[in-house]
Amino acid sequence: MMSEQDRVDSMGDATREKLRQFIARVERLEAEKAELATDIREVYSEMKSFGFDTKVMRKLISLRKQDENERAEQEALLDLYMGALND
Amino acid sequence: MMSEQDRVDSMGDATREKLRQFIARVERLEAEKAELATDIREVYSEMKSFGFDTKVMRKLISLRKQDENERAEQEALLDLYMGALND
Amino acid sequence: MMSEQDRVDSMGDATREKLRQFIARVERLEAEKAELATDIREVYSEMKSFGFDTKVMRKLISLRKQDENERAEQEALLDLYMGALND
Amino acid sequence: MMSEQDRVDSMGDATREKLRQFIARVERLEAEKAELATDIREVYSEMKSFGFDTKVMRKLISLRKQDENERAEQEALLDLYMGALND
DNA sequence: TCGGAAATCAAGACCC
DNA sequence: GGGTCTTGATTTCCGA
Structure with a gap:
Protein backbone atom coordinates (compact mmCIF):
# COMPACT_ATOMS: atom_id res chain seq x y z
CA MET A 1 0.00 0.00 0.00
CA MET A 2 1.16 3.51 -0.90
CA SER A 3 1.74 5.75 2.09
CA GLU A 4 0.30 9.24 2.09
CA GLN A 5 3.77 10.65 1.65
CA ASP A 6 4.32 8.47 -1.41
CA ARG A 7 1.08 9.72 -2.83
CA VAL A 8 2.08 13.31 -2.35
CA ASP A 9 5.49 12.56 -3.87
CA SER A 10 3.91 11.00 -6.89
CA MET A 11 1.70 14.03 -7.57
CA GLY A 12 2.63 16.22 -10.44
CA ASP A 13 4.00 19.60 -9.46
CA ALA A 14 0.89 21.29 -10.76
CA THR A 15 -1.33 19.11 -8.61
CA ARG A 16 0.81 19.73 -5.58
CA GLU A 17 0.64 23.44 -6.21
CA LYS A 18 -3.12 23.25 -6.57
CA LEU A 19 -3.30 21.41 -3.28
CA ARG A 20 -1.32 24.14 -1.56
CA GLN A 21 -3.61 26.78 -2.95
CA PHE A 22 -6.75 25.03 -1.81
CA ILE A 23 -5.37 24.64 1.67
CA ALA A 24 -4.33 28.27 1.79
CA ARG A 25 -7.77 29.43 0.70
CA VAL A 26 -9.58 27.33 3.28
CA GLU A 27 -7.24 28.38 6.05
CA ARG A 28 -7.64 32.01 5.11
CA LEU A 29 -11.43 31.78 5.18
CA GLU A 30 -11.40 29.88 8.45
CA ALA A 31 -9.19 32.51 10.02
CA GLU A 32 -11.65 35.23 9.02
CA LYS A 33 -14.51 33.16 10.32
CA ALA A 34 -12.76 32.73 13.66
CA GLU A 35 -12.26 36.48 13.88
CA LEU A 36 -15.93 37.08 13.37
CA ALA A 37 -16.73 34.60 16.10
CA THR A 38 -14.48 36.62 18.38
CA ASP A 39 -16.20 39.84 17.36
CA ILE A 40 -19.59 38.36 18.14
CA ARG A 41 -18.42 37.22 21.54
CA GLU A 42 -17.22 40.74 22.20
CA VAL A 43 -20.54 42.27 21.28
CA TYR A 44 -22.26 39.94 23.72
CA SER A 45 -19.90 40.90 26.47
CA GLU A 46 -20.57 44.56 25.72
CA MET A 47 -24.27 43.85 26.00
CA LYS A 48 -23.74 42.17 29.29
CA SER A 49 -21.85 45.12 30.71
CA PHE A 50 -24.73 47.25 29.48
CA GLY A 51 -27.10 45.27 31.63
CA PHE A 52 -28.74 42.97 29.11
CA MET B 1 -1.71 -4.55 21.80
CA MET B 2 -4.85 -6.51 22.59
CA SER B 3 -6.97 -7.30 19.54
CA GLU B 4 -10.69 -6.68 19.66
CA GLN B 5 -11.25 -10.42 19.76
CA ASP B 6 -8.97 -10.74 22.76
CA ARG B 7 -10.90 -8.03 24.50
CA VAL B 8 -14.17 -9.79 23.90
CA ASP B 9 -12.63 -13.05 25.07
CA SER B 10 -11.44 -11.46 28.26
CA MET B 11 -14.88 -10.11 29.15
CA GLY B 12 -16.78 -11.80 31.89
CA ASP B 13 -19.78 -13.83 30.75
CA ALA B 14 -22.13 -11.33 32.31
CA THR B 15 -20.57 -8.46 30.40
CA ARG B 16 -20.69 -10.39 27.18
CA GLU B 17 -24.34 -11.18 27.77
CA LYS B 18 -25.04 -7.52 28.48
CA LEU B 19 -23.31 -6.59 25.26
CA ARG B 20 -25.50 -8.98 23.31
CA GLN B 21 -28.61 -7.53 24.88
CA PHE B 22 -27.65 -3.97 24.05
CA ILE B 23 -26.95 -4.89 20.45
CA ALA B 24 -30.23 -6.74 20.19
CA ARG B 25 -32.15 -3.77 21.56
CA VAL B 26 -30.54 -1.31 19.20
CA GLU B 27 -31.02 -3.55 16.22
CA ARG B 28 -34.63 -4.12 17.13
CA LEU B 29 -35.28 -0.38 17.36
CA GLU B 30 -33.42 0.33 14.16
CA ALA B 31 -35.44 -2.27 12.34
CA GLU B 32 -38.66 -0.62 13.49
CA LYS B 33 -37.30 2.77 12.48
CA ALA B 34 -36.45 1.47 9.04
CA GLU B 35 -39.97 0.09 8.69
CA LEU B 36 -41.44 3.47 9.49
CA ALA B 37 -39.21 5.08 6.89
CA THR B 38 -40.59 2.60 4.40
CA ASP B 39 -44.15 3.35 5.46
CA ILE B 40 -43.57 7.06 5.02
CA ARG B 41 -42.15 6.54 1.56
CA GLU B 42 -45.23 4.50 0.71
CA VAL B 43 -47.58 7.22 1.86
CA TYR B 44 -45.78 9.67 -0.39
CA SER B 45 -46.05 7.39 -3.34
CA GLU B 46 -49.77 7.00 -2.62
CA MET B 47 -50.05 10.78 -2.60
CA LYS B 48 -48.28 10.96 -5.90
CA SER B 49 -50.62 8.46 -7.53
CA PHE B 50 -53.45 10.57 -6.12
CA GLY B 51 -52.15 13.54 -8.04
CA PHE B 52 -50.36 15.49 -5.35
CA MET C 1 -51.94 35.03 -9.63
CA MET C 2 -53.87 32.59 -7.50
CA SER C 3 -52.96 32.77 -3.83
CA GLU C 4 -52.25 29.60 -1.93
CA GLN C 5 -55.47 29.97 -0.06
CA ASP C 6 -57.34 30.25 -3.34
CA ARG C 7 -55.81 27.01 -4.51
CA VAL C 8 -56.87 25.20 -1.40
CA ASP C 9 -60.32 26.77 -1.64
CA SER C 10 -60.67 25.61 -5.19
CA MET C 11 -60.03 21.99 -4.26
CA GLY C 12 -63.03 19.79 -3.99
CA ASP C 13 -63.99 18.91 -0.43
CA ALA C 14 -63.01 15.31 -1.02
CA THR C 15 -59.57 16.31 -2.24
CA ARG C 16 -59.08 18.60 0.71
CA GLU C 17 -60.07 15.87 3.07
CA LYS C 18 -57.70 13.46 1.37
CA LEU C 19 -54.91 16.00 1.71
CA ARG C 20 -55.55 16.30 5.43
CA GLN C 21 -55.46 12.57 5.84
CA PHE C 22 -52.20 12.19 4.00
CA ILE C 23 -50.59 14.88 6.10
CA ALA C 24 -51.89 13.33 9.29
CA ARG C 25 -50.56 9.91 8.32
CA VAL C 26 -47.10 11.20 7.48
CA GLU C 27 -46.91 13.29 10.62
CA ARG C 28 -48.01 10.34 12.72
CA LEU C 29 -45.35 8.09 11.20
CA GLU C 30 -42.67 10.73 11.56
CA ALA C 31 -43.54 11.23 15.20
CA GLU C 32 -43.14 7.50 15.83
CA LYS C 33 -39.87 7.51 13.94
CA ALA C 34 -38.60 10.37 16.06
CA GLU C 35 -39.53 8.47 19.21
CA LEU C 36 -37.55 5.47 18.07
CA ALA C 37 -34.56 7.71 17.39
CA THR C 38 -34.86 8.92 20.97
CA ASP C 39 -35.09 5.37 22.27
CA ILE C 40 -31.97 4.40 20.37
CA ARG C 41 -30.08 7.34 21.77
CA GLU C 42 -31.15 6.29 25.24
CA VAL C 43 -29.90 2.76 24.75
CA TYR C 44 -26.53 4.13 23.70
CA SER C 45 -26.32 6.31 26.75
CA GLU C 46 -27.17 3.29 28.90
CA MET C 47 -24.33 1.42 27.20
CA LYS C 48 -21.98 4.27 27.90
CA SER C 49 -22.84 4.34 31.58
CA PHE C 50 -22.25 0.59 31.53
CA GLY C 51 -18.73 1.22 30.37
CA PHE C 52 -18.96 0.40 26.69
CA MET D 1 -47.91 39.70 34.79
CA MET D 2 -46.07 42.10 32.52
CA SER D 3 -46.24 41.09 28.90
CA GLU D 4 -43.10 41.11 26.79
CA GLN D 5 -44.40 44.11 24.91
CA ASP D 6 -44.94 45.92 28.18
CA ARG D 7 -41.35 45.27 29.16
CA VAL D 8 -40.05 46.66 25.93
CA ASP D 9 -42.42 49.63 26.26
CA SER D 10 -41.16 50.33 29.73
CA MET D 11 -37.57 50.63 28.56
CA GLY D 12 -36.23 54.08 28.08
CA ASP D 13 -35.89 55.15 24.47
CA ALA D 14 -32.13 55.13 24.76
CA THR D 15 -32.11 51.58 26.08
CA ARG D 16 -34.43 50.46 23.33
CA GLU D 17 -32.21 52.06 20.75
CA LYS D 18 -29.16 50.44 22.27
CA LEU D 19 -30.90 47.08 22.14
CA ARG D 20 -31.64 47.53 18.45
CA GLN D 21 -28.05 48.42 17.74
CA PHE D 22 -26.69 45.40 19.56
CA ILE D 23 -29.04 43.10 17.69
CA ALA D 24 -28.11 44.70 14.38
CA ARG D 25 -24.40 44.29 15.07
CA VAL D 26 -24.68 40.66 16.02
CA GLU D 27 -26.88 39.88 13.07
CA ARG D 28 -24.50 41.63 10.73
CA LEU D 29 -21.54 39.67 12.04
CA GLU D 30 -23.42 36.41 11.91
CA ALA D 31 -24.43 37.06 8.33
CA GLU D 32 -20.80 37.57 7.37
CA LYS D 33 -19.83 34.46 9.26
CA ALA D 34 -22.47 32.47 7.41
CA GLU D 35 -21.14 33.76 4.11
CA LEU D 36 -17.67 32.58 4.97
CA ALA D 37 -19.05 29.17 5.84
CA THR D 38 -20.62 29.08 2.40
CA ASP D 39 -17.36 30.10 0.79
CA ILE D 40 -15.53 27.33 2.60
CA ARG D 41 -18.06 24.78 1.46
CA GLU D 42 -17.59 26.01 -2.08
CA VAL D 43 -13.84 25.63 -1.90
CA TYR D 44 -14.30 22.05 -0.74
CA SER D 45 -16.62 21.28 -3.58
CA GLU D 46 -14.10 22.78 -5.98
CA MET D 47 -11.48 20.50 -4.49
CA LYS D 48 -13.75 17.54 -4.95
CA SER D 49 -14.35 18.31 -8.59
CA PHE D 50 -10.59 18.60 -8.89
CA GLY D 51 -10.26 15.06 -7.70
CA PHE D 52 -9.22 15.53 -4.09
C1' DT E 1 -28.68 3.50 -9.27
C1' DC E 2 -25.39 6.73 -8.44
C1' DG E 3 -23.66 11.04 -6.70
C1' DG E 4 -24.33 15.23 -4.57
C1' DA E 5 -26.96 18.06 -1.26
C1' DA E 6 -29.18 18.29 3.00
C1' DA E 7 -30.74 16.71 7.52
C1' DT E 8 -29.46 14.45 11.65
C1' DC E 9 -26.59 13.29 15.39
C1' DA E 10 -22.95 12.83 18.57
C1' DA E 11 -18.34 14.77 20.02
C1' DG E 12 -15.65 18.46 21.19
C1' DA E 13 -14.81 23.38 22.26
C1' DC E 14 -15.97 27.03 24.75
C1' DC E 15 -18.25 30.17 27.79
C1' DC E 16 -20.45 31.07 31.98
C1' DG F 1 -19.59 21.51 35.72
C1' DG F 2 -23.66 22.68 32.91
C1' DG F 3 -25.24 24.21 28.92
C1' DT F 4 -24.79 26.10 24.42
C1' DC F 5 -22.40 26.41 19.98
C1' DT F 6 -19.75 24.30 16.50
C1' DT F 7 -17.81 20.85 13.96
C1' DG F 8 -17.36 16.54 11.87
C1' DA F 9 -19.43 12.16 10.49
C1' DT F 10 -23.14 9.54 9.15
C1' DT F 11 -27.33 8.92 7.09
C1' DT F 12 -30.99 10.28 4.13
C1' DC F 13 -33.07 12.03 0.15
C1' DC F 14 -33.67 13.57 -4.31
C1' DG F 15 -32.47 14.21 -9.19
C1' DA F 16 -29.90 12.81 -13.27
Whole structure:
Protein backbone atom coordinates (compact mmCIF):
# COMPACT_ATOMS: atom_id res chain seq x y z
CA MET A 1 0.00 0.00 0.00
CA MET A 2 1.16 3.51 -0.90
CA SER A 3 1.74 5.75 2.09
CA GLU A 4 0.30 9.24 2.09
CA GLN A 5 3.77 10.65 1.65
CA ASP A 6 4.32 8.47 -1.41
CA ARG A 7 1.08 9.72 -2.83
CA VAL A 8 2.08 13.31 -2.35
CA ASP A 9 5.49 12.56 -3.87
CA SER A 10 3.91 11.00 -6.89
CA MET A 11 1.70 14.03 -7.57
CA GLY A 12 2.63 16.22 -10.44
CA ASP A 13 4.00 19.60 -9.46
CA ALA A 14 0.89 21.29 -10.76
CA THR A 15 -1.33 19.11 -8.61
CA ARG A 16 0.81 19.73 -5.58
CA GLU A 17 0.64 23.44 -6.21
CA LYS A 18 -3.12 23.25 -6.57
CA LEU A 19 -3.30 21.41 -3.28
CA ARG A 20 -1.32 24.14 -1.56
CA GLN A 21 -3.61 26.78 -2.95
CA PHE A 22 -6.75 25.03 -1.81
CA ILE A 23 -5.37 24.64 1.67
CA ALA A 24 -4.33 28.27 1.79
CA ARG A 25 -7.77 29.43 0.70
CA VAL A 26 -9.58 27.33 3.28
CA GLU A 27 -7.24 28.38 6.05
CA ARG A 28 -7.64 32.01 5.11
CA LEU A 29 -11.43 31.78 5.18
CA GLU A 30 -11.40 29.88 8.45
CA ALA A 31 -9.19 32.51 10.02
CA GLU A 32 -11.65 35.23 9.02
CA LYS A 33 -14.51 33.16 10.32
CA ALA A 34 -12.76 32.73 13.66
CA GLU A 35 -12.26 36.48 13.88
CA LEU A 36 -15.93 37.08 13.37
CA ALA A 37 -16.73 34.60 16.10
CA THR A 38 -14.48 36.62 18.38
CA ASP A 39 -16.20 39.84 17.36
CA ILE A 40 -19.59 38.36 18.14
CA ARG A 41 -18.42 37.22 21.54
CA GLU A 42 -17.22 40.74 22.20
CA VAL A 43 -20.54 42.27 21.28
CA TYR A 44 -22.26 39.94 23.72
CA SER A 45 -19.90 40.90 26.47
CA GLU A 46 -20.57 44.56 25.72
CA MET A 47 -24.27 43.85 26.00
CA LYS A 48 -23.74 42.17 29.29
CA SER A 49 -21.85 45.12 30.71
CA PHE A 50 -24.73 47.25 29.48
CA GLY A 51 -27.10 45.27 31.63
CA PHE A 52 -28.74 42.97 29.11
CA ASP A 53 -29.19 39.30 29.91
CA THR A 54 -27.07 37.61 27.27
CA LYS A 55 -28.83 34.30 27.52
CA VAL A 56 -32.10 35.99 26.69
CA MET A 57 -30.42 37.99 23.94
CA ARG A 58 -29.00 34.87 22.34
CA LYS A 59 -32.37 33.20 22.40
CA LEU A 60 -34.02 36.28 20.97
CA ILE A 61 -31.57 36.54 18.12
CA SER A 62 -31.79 32.87 17.33
CA LEU A 63 -35.55 33.20 17.22
CA ARG A 64 -35.28 36.07 14.76
CA LYS A 65 -33.05 33.93 12.61
CA GLN A 66 -35.63 31.17 12.65
CA ASP A 67 -38.32 33.60 11.61
CA GLU A 68 -36.14 34.68 8.74
CA ASN A 69 -35.48 31.09 7.70
CA GLU A 70 -39.14 30.34 7.89
CA ARG A 71 -39.95 33.30 5.71
CA ALA A 72 -37.42 32.06 3.18
CA GLU A 73 -38.98 28.62 3.30
CA GLN A 74 -42.46 30.00 2.79
CA GLU A 75 -41.21 31.71 -0.30
CA ALA A 76 -39.57 28.54 -1.49
CA LEU A 77 -42.89 26.76 -1.04
CA LEU A 78 -44.66 29.47 -2.98
CA ASP A 79 -42.13 29.10 -5.76
CA LEU A 80 -42.76 25.39 -5.78
CA TYR A 81 -46.49 25.96 -6.15
CA MET A 82 -45.93 28.43 -8.92
CA GLY A 83 -43.69 25.98 -10.69
CA ALA A 84 -46.30 23.26 -10.22
CA LEU A 85 -48.93 25.50 -11.79
CA ASN A 86 -46.86 25.76 -14.92
CA ASP A 87 -46.88 22.01 -15.44
CA MET B 1 -1.71 -4.55 21.80
CA MET B 2 -4.85 -6.51 22.59
CA SER B 3 -6.97 -7.30 19.54
CA GLU B 4 -10.69 -6.68 19.66
CA GLN B 5 -11.25 -10.42 19.76
CA ASP B 6 -8.97 -10.74 22.76
CA ARG B 7 -10.90 -8.03 24.50
CA VAL B 8 -14.17 -9.79 23.90
CA ASP B 9 -12.63 -13.05 25.07
CA SER B 10 -11.44 -11.46 28.26
CA MET B 11 -14.88 -10.11 29.15
CA GLY B 12 -16.78 -11.80 31.89
CA ASP B 13 -19.78 -13.83 30.75
CA ALA B 14 -22.13 -11.33 32.31
CA THR B 15 -20.57 -8.46 30.40
CA ARG B 16 -20.69 -10.39 27.18
CA GLU B 17 -24.34 -11.18 27.77
CA LYS B 18 -25.04 -7.52 28.48
CA LEU B 19 -23.31 -6.59 25.26
CA ARG B 20 -25.50 -8.98 23.31
CA GLN B 21 -28.61 -7.53 24.88
CA PHE B 22 -27.65 -3.97 24.05
CA ILE B 23 -26.95 -4.89 20.45
CA ALA B 24 -30.23 -6.74 20.19
CA ARG B 25 -32.15 -3.77 21.56
CA VAL B 26 -30.54 -1.31 19.20
CA GLU B 27 -31.02 -3.55 16.22
CA ARG B 28 -34.63 -4.12 17.13
CA LEU B 29 -35.28 -0.38 17.36
CA GLU B 30 -33.42 0.33 14.16
CA ALA B 31 -35.44 -2.27 12.34
CA GLU B 32 -38.66 -0.62 13.49
CA LYS B 33 -37.30 2.77 12.48
CA ALA B 34 -36.45 1.47 9.04
CA GLU B 35 -39.97 0.09 8.69
CA LEU B 36 -41.44 3.47 9.49
CA ALA B 37 -39.21 5.08 6.89
CA THR B 38 -40.59 2.60 4.40
CA ASP B 39 -44.15 3.35 5.46
CA ILE B 40 -43.57 7.06 5.02
CA ARG B 41 -42.15 6.54 1.56
CA GLU B 42 -45.23 4.50 0.71
CA VAL B 43 -47.58 7.22 1.86
CA TYR B 44 -45.78 9.67 -0.39
CA SER B 45 -46.05 7.39 -3.34
CA GLU B 46 -49.77 7.00 -2.62
CA MET B 47 -50.05 10.78 -2.60
CA LYS B 48 -48.28 10.96 -5.90
CA SER B 49 -50.62 8.46 -7.53
CA PHE B 50 -53.45 10.57 -6.12
CA GLY B 51 -52.15 13.54 -8.04
CA PHE B 52 -50.36 15.49 -5.35
CA ASP B 53 -46.94 16.91 -6.02
CA THR B 54 -44.76 15.11 -3.49
CA LYS B 55 -42.05 17.71 -3.53
CA VAL B 56 -44.57 20.33 -2.52
CA MET B 57 -46.03 18.01 0.07
CA ARG B 58 -42.64 17.35 1.64
CA LYS B 59 -41.95 21.04 1.86
CA LEU B 60 -45.36 21.69 3.34
CA ILE B 61 -44.94 19.07 6.02
CA SER B 62 -41.46 20.23 6.90
CA LEU B 63 -42.80 23.74 7.23
CA ARG B 64 -45.47 22.56 9.63
CA LYS B 65 -42.79 20.90 11.71
CA GLN B 66 -40.83 24.14 11.79
CA ASP B 67 -43.88 26.04 12.98
CA GLU B 68 -44.23 23.56 15.78
CA ASN B 69 -40.56 23.93 16.76
CA GLU B 70 -40.87 27.68 16.64
CA ARG B 71 -43.86 27.63 18.93
CA ALA B 72 -41.86 25.57 21.40
CA GLU B 73 -38.97 28.05 21.17
CA GLN B 74 -41.24 31.02 21.74
CA GLU B 75 -42.39 29.39 24.90
CA ALA B 76 -38.82 28.75 25.94
CA LEU B 77 -38.05 32.45 25.45
CA LEU B 78 -41.07 33.41 27.48
CA ASP B 79 -39.89 31.12 30.25
CA LEU B 80 -36.50 32.81 30.11
CA TYR B 81 -38.09 36.22 30.50
CA MET B 82 -40.23 35.04 33.36
CA GLY B 83 -37.19 33.60 35.04
CA ALA B 84 -35.32 36.85 34.48
CA LEU B 85 -38.16 38.79 36.11
CA ASN B 86 -37.73 36.79 39.27
CA ASP B 87 -34.14 37.90 39.66
CA MET C 1 -51.94 35.03 -9.63
CA MET C 2 -53.87 32.59 -7.50
CA SER C 3 -52.96 32.77 -3.83
CA GLU C 4 -52.25 29.60 -1.93
CA GLN C 5 -55.47 29.97 -0.06
CA ASP C 6 -57.34 30.25 -3.34
CA ARG C 7 -55.81 27.01 -4.51
CA VAL C 8 -56.87 25.20 -1.40
CA ASP C 9 -60.32 26.77 -1.64
CA SER C 10 -60.67 25.61 -5.19
CA MET C 11 -60.03 21.99 -4.26
CA GLY C 12 -63.03 19.79 -3.99
CA ASP C 13 -63.99 18.91 -0.43
CA ALA C 14 -63.01 15.31 -1.02
CA THR C 15 -59.57 16.31 -2.24
CA ARG C 16 -59.08 18.60 0.71
CA GLU C 17 -60.07 15.87 3.07
CA LYS C 18 -57.70 13.46 1.37
CA LEU C 19 -54.91 16.00 1.71
CA ARG C 20 -55.55 16.30 5.43
CA GLN C 21 -55.46 12.57 5.84
CA PHE C 22 -52.20 12.19 4.00
CA ILE C 23 -50.59 14.88 6.10
CA ALA C 24 -51.89 13.33 9.29
CA ARG C 25 -50.56 9.91 8.32
CA VAL C 26 -47.10 11.20 7.48
CA GLU C 27 -46.91 13.29 10.62
CA ARG C 28 -48.01 10.34 12.72
CA LEU C 29 -45.35 8.09 11.20
CA GLU C 30 -42.67 10.73 11.56
CA ALA C 31 -43.54 11.23 15.20
CA GLU C 32 -43.14 7.50 15.83
CA LYS C 33 -39.87 7.51 13.94
CA ALA C 34 -38.60 10.37 16.06
CA GLU C 35 -39.53 8.47 19.21
CA LEU C 36 -37.55 5.47 18.07
CA ALA C 37 -34.56 7.71 17.39
CA THR C 38 -34.86 8.92 20.97
CA ASP C 39 -35.09 5.37 22.27
CA ILE C 40 -31.97 4.40 20.37
CA ARG C 41 -30.08 7.34 21.77
CA GLU C 42 -31.15 6.29 25.24
CA VAL C 43 -29.90 2.76 24.75
CA TYR C 44 -26.53 4.13 23.70
CA SER C 45 -26.32 6.31 26.75
CA GLU C 46 -27.17 3.29 28.90
CA MET C 47 -24.33 1.42 27.20
CA LYS C 48 -21.98 4.27 27.90
CA SER C 49 -22.84 4.34 31.58
CA PHE C 50 -22.25 0.59 31.53
CA GLY C 51 -18.73 1.22 30.37
CA PHE C 52 -18.96 0.40 26.69
CA ASP C 53 -17.35 2.66 24.13
CA THR C 54 -20.32 3.91 22.15
CA LYS C 55 -18.29 4.89 19.14
CA VAL C 56 -17.03 1.35 18.83
CA MET C 57 -20.51 0.00 19.45
CA ARG C 58 -21.94 2.12 16.68
CA LYS C 59 -19.28 0.89 14.31
CA LEU C 60 -19.92 -2.69 15.33
CA ILE C 61 -23.64 -2.43 14.76
CA SER C 62 -23.20 -0.75 11.42
CA LEU C 63 -20.83 -3.52 10.35
CA ARG C 64 -23.40 -6.13 11.36
CA LYS C 65 -25.98 -4.27 9.29
CA GLN C 66 -23.68 -4.36 6.29
CA ASP C 67 -23.14 -8.08 6.74
CA GLU C 68 -26.86 -8.53 6.94
CA ASN C 69 -27.37 -6.60 3.73
CA GLU C 70 -24.73 -8.71 2.05
CA ARG C 71 -26.37 -11.86 3.28
CA ALA C 72 -29.71 -10.62 1.95
CA GLU C 73 -28.10 -9.91 -1.39
CA GLN C 74 -26.54 -13.34 -1.49
CA GLU C 75 -29.90 -14.85 -0.77
CA ALA C 76 -31.50 -12.79 -3.48
CA LEU C 77 -28.83 -13.99 -5.85
CA LEU C 78 -29.43 -17.54 -4.76
CA ASP C 79 -33.14 -17.14 -5.38
CA LEU C 80 -32.36 -15.84 -8.80
CA TYR C 81 -30.24 -18.86 -9.61
CA MET C 82 -32.80 -21.23 -8.27
CA GLY C 83 -35.48 -19.54 -10.32
CA ALA C 84 -33.27 -19.86 -13.39
CA LEU C 85 -32.96 -23.58 -12.80
CA ASN C 86 -36.70 -23.92 -13.01
CA ASP C 87 -36.85 -22.37 -16.45
CA MET D 1 -47.91 39.70 34.79
CA MET D 2 -46.07 42.10 32.52
CA SER D 3 -46.24 41.09 28.90
CA GLU D 4 -43.10 41.11 26.79
CA GLN D 5 -44.40 44.11 24.91
CA ASP D 6 -44.94 45.92 28.18
CA ARG D 7 -41.35 45.27 29.16
CA VAL D 8 -40.05 46.66 25.93
CA ASP D 9 -42.42 49.63 26.26
CA SER D 10 -41.16 50.33 29.73
CA MET D 11 -37.57 50.63 28.56
CA GLY D 12 -36.23 54.08 28.08
CA ASP D 13 -35.89 55.15 24.47
CA ALA D 14 -32.13 55.13 24.76
CA THR D 15 -32.11 51.58 26.08
CA ARG D 16 -34.43 50.46 23.33
CA GLU D 17 -32.21 52.06 20.75
CA LYS D 18 -29.16 50.44 22.27
CA LEU D 19 -30.90 47.08 22.14
CA ARG D 20 -31.64 47.53 18.45
CA GLN D 21 -28.05 48.42 17.74
CA PHE D 22 -26.69 45.40 19.56
CA ILE D 23 -29.04 43.10 17.69
CA ALA D 24 -28.11 44.70 14.38
CA ARG D 25 -24.40 44.29 15.07
CA VAL D 26 -24.68 40.66 16.02
CA GLU D 27 -26.88 39.88 13.07
CA ARG D 28 -24.50 41.63 10.73
CA LEU D 29 -21.54 39.67 12.04
CA GLU D 30 -23.42 36.41 11.91
CA ALA D 31 -24.43 37.06 8.33
CA GLU D 32 -20.80 37.57 7.37
CA LYS D 33 -19.83 34.46 9.26
CA ALA D 34 -22.47 32.47 7.41
CA GLU D 35 -21.14 33.76 4.11
CA LEU D 36 -17.67 32.58 4.97
CA ALA D 37 -19.05 29.17 5.84
CA THR D 38 -20.62 29.08 2.40
CA ASP D 39 -17.36 30.10 0.79
CA ILE D 40 -15.53 27.33 2.60
CA ARG D 41 -18.06 24.78 1.46
CA GLU D 42 -17.59 26.01 -2.08
CA VAL D 43 -13.84 25.63 -1.90
CA TYR D 44 -14.30 22.05 -0.74
CA SER D 45 -16.62 21.28 -3.58
CA GLU D 46 -14.10 22.78 -5.98
CA MET D 47 -11.48 20.50 -4.49
CA LYS D 48 -13.75 17.54 -4.95
CA SER D 49 -14.35 18.31 -8.59
CA PHE D 50 -10.59 18.60 -8.89
CA GLY D 51 -10.26 15.06 -7.70
CA PHE D 52 -9.22 15.53 -4.09
CA ASP D 53 -10.81 13.49 -1.36
CA THR D 54 -12.55 16.11 0.76
CA LYS D 55 -12.73 13.93 3.84
CA VAL D 56 -8.97 13.55 3.79
CA MET D 57 -8.56 17.27 3.06
CA ARG D 58 -10.69 18.20 6.05
CA LYS D 59 -8.64 15.93 8.26
CA LEU D 60 -5.43 17.38 6.91
CA ILE D 61 -6.49 20.94 7.54
CA SER D 62 -7.71 20.18 11.03
CA LEU D 63 -4.36 18.52 11.82
CA ARG D 64 -2.54 21.61 10.61
CA LYS D 65 -4.73 23.72 12.86
CA GLN D 66 -3.83 21.51 15.82
CA ASP D 67 -0.14 21.82 15.05
CA GLU D 68 -0.55 25.56 14.88
CA ASN D 69 -2.25 25.62 18.27
CA GLU D 70 0.52 23.52 19.73
CA ARG D 71 3.12 25.82 18.29
CA ALA D 72 1.28 28.79 19.79
CA GLU D 73 1.22 27.06 23.14
CA GLN D 74 4.91 26.30 22.96
CA GLU D 75 5.58 29.91 22.20
CA ALA D 76 3.42 31.04 25.09
CA LEU D 77 5.36 28.71 27.32
CA LEU D 78 8.61 30.10 25.98
CA ASP D 79 7.43 33.63 26.69
CA LEU D 80 6.61 32.57 30.19
CA TYR D 81 10.07 31.19 30.74
CA MET D 82 11.71 34.23 29.27
CA GLY D 83 9.62 36.44 31.50
CA ALA D 84 10.66 34.34 34.49
CA LEU D 85 14.31 34.85 33.64
CA ASN D 86 13.83 38.57 33.92
CA ASP D 87 12.51 38.34 37.45
C1' DT E 1 -28.68 3.50 -9.27
C1' DC E 2 -25.39 6.73 -8.44
C1' DG E 3 -23.66 11.04 -6.70
C1' DG E 4 -24.33 15.23 -4.57
C1' DA E 5 -26.96 18.06 -1.26
C1' DA E 6 -29.18 18.29 3.00
C1' DA E 7 -30.74 16.71 7.52
C1' DT E 8 -29.46 14.45 11.65
C1' DC E 9 -26.59 13.29 15.39
C1' DA E 10 -22.95 12.83 18.57
C1' DA E 11 -18.34 14.77 20.02
C1' DG E 12 -15.65 18.46 21.19
C1' DA E 13 -14.81 23.38 22.26
C1' DC E 14 -15.97 27.03 24.75
C1' DC E 15 -18.25 30.17 27.79
C1' DC E 16 -20.45 31.07 31.98
C1' DG F 1 -19.59 21.51 35.72
C1' DG F 2 -23.66 22.68 32.91
C1' DG F 3 -25.24 24.21 28.92
C1' DT F 4 -24.79 26.10 24.42
C1' DC F 5 -22.40 26.41 19.98
C1' DT F 6 -19.75 24.30 16.50
C1' DT F 7 -17.81 20.85 13.96
C1' DG F 8 -17.36 16.54 11.87
C1' DA F 9 -19.43 12.16 10.49
C1' DT F 10 -23.14 9.54 9.15
C1' DT F 11 -27.33 8.92 7.09
C1' DT F 12 -30.99 10.28 4.13
C1' DC F 13 -33.07 12.03 0.15
C1' DC F 14 -33.67 13.57 -4.31
C1' DG F 15 -32.47 14.21 -9.19
C1' DA F 16 -29.90 12.81 -13.27
